[in-house]
Amino acid sequence: MHTPRTGIAVWLRSTKxxxxxxxxxxxxxxxxxxxxxxxxxxxxDVDEVIPKIEALSFVEKTEKSRKPEIRTEFSGPVKPKEQDYHYNAGL
Incomplete structure (x- = not known):
């Protein structure tokens, strides 16, 4: 099965x-x-892992991904109105 995962950005003092x-x-x-x-x-496990990562000496800060909060369902396609565009305006 697919395990739901989330990303964490970790800013480092050193990549060593x-x-x-x-x-x-x-x-x-x-x-x-x-x-x-x-x-x-x-x-x-994200809420438990972030404080453990921030406690490491080589980590400056961490930031949890906001992708799960973003709505990905959209209402139907939006079609532009042709009468609003004047392609031959300068001719």
């Missing part, structure tokens, strides 16, 4: 210790230039 984040979830991406990592963990 990124491998320690593997015990909290799946490390999806690490940017050495901008010093951040994207970590995925189970959605049920």
């Amino acid at each position: 210790n990124v491998r320690h984040l593997r015990r909290y979830g799946i490390v999806y991406y690490v940017s050495k230039r901008f010093k951040y990592a994207v970590l995925y963990c189970n959605q049920a």
Whole structure:
């Protein structure tokens, strides 16, 4: 079955210790230039994992993904009205 997961952005002081984040979830991406990592963990465990990650000495801050809060269902397609567009206005 599909386990619901959520992303956590972790800003780092140093990328040297990124491998320690593997015990909290799946490390999806690490940017050495901008010093951040994207970590995925189970959605049920997020509230417990974030304080543990923030307690690490090499972590500056963490931010939970806002994707689950965003509405992805939209009402039908929106078609533009042709009378509002004047393509031949300058001719």
